[in-house]
Ligand SMILES: Nc1ncnc2c1ncn2[C@@H]1O[C@H](COP(=O)(O)OP(=O)(O)O)[C@@H](O)[C@H]1O
């Protein structure tokens with residue numbers, strides 16, 4: 001049997017709309033992500049279990065992990081014998097934590113291992129991005145590649161091998177707070193402007209290229225000083241109850257950056273010490289999340305998708 005874990009991720013990472021994403025590892029060791037198990041069976045079987053399984057459509061055909069299995073059998077490994085594929089759905093849906101990407105990445109990585117198809121990294125990433133695009137309202141790689149490869153990834157169609165890994169300060173801590181309600185990614189994409197002005201396009205290019213270069217040259221504080229989301233956050237913040245209050249309250253507790261993870265409603269902070277992250281997490285627990293929400297202090301998951 002093959003058992004694969006794929007981690008949650010922060011899409012956009014503030015400065016890189018659709019182009020920069022980071023995989024998350026809670027520092028308490030919690031596995032914040034989906035697990036897919038593939039084993040031999042008499043006939044193809046799909047099982048969806050886990051804390052958030054009941055939030056997904058009851059019909060297997062509407063489940064991305066099942067769709068990955070069907071596609072894999074039809075187009076990648078037609079001679080693969082029957083399997084049982086179980087998705088343990090551990091991430092909330094519509095959370096801004098790359099939940100759909102997580103299921104897709106775990107499913108294809110597990111199937112590739114089980115069938116020994118040895119797809120190249122780029123082939124797998126393309127396949128994964130195709131499926132993520134089905135539900136999110138746009139083809140973007142900023143959950144797929146960090147989830148699959150780990151770390152912080154500058155990613156997209158134009159980029160050689162689809163992704164370049166960027167370093168971060170290993171003293172940075174990220175607080176990820178899911179408030180407990182969902183926001184559909186396609187809906188959160190529909191509120192964005194369809195076009196950017198020349199000024200805004202140039203500024204976006206400058207910010208992302210400078211941020212990436214500063215990280216690559218180890219100038220981490222300078223990178224933080226220009227880390228802000230001028231593209232998506234202003235349009236999405238009004239959709240997320242409590243975000244504006246959190247954004248203005250958290251710097252006092254040591255948050256260097258407060259922004260939206262992916263399409264939201266998860267909020268993330270970047271903090272330069274564990275103490276600051278703990279203070280931000282305490283505030284978020286008291287003021288941002290409801291009974292269905294959660295908050296994790298994280299560093300980056302440098303391993304990405306792996307066999308357990
Ligand atoms: N295995 C799956 N994991 C997550 N979402 C799935 C899965 N299968 C189907 N879906 C559907 O895809 C959509 C995902 O919504 P989206 O807002 O894009 O989630 P997220 O931002 O968390 O990835 C939902 O309509 C959900 O029902």
Ligand SMILES: N[C@@H](CCOP(=O)(O)O)C(=O)O
Nearest residue numbers: 011018096097098185262263
């Ligand atoms: N770049 C995408 C990221 C969506 O992430 P998700 O976790 O909300 O699916 C966007 O901002 O739309």
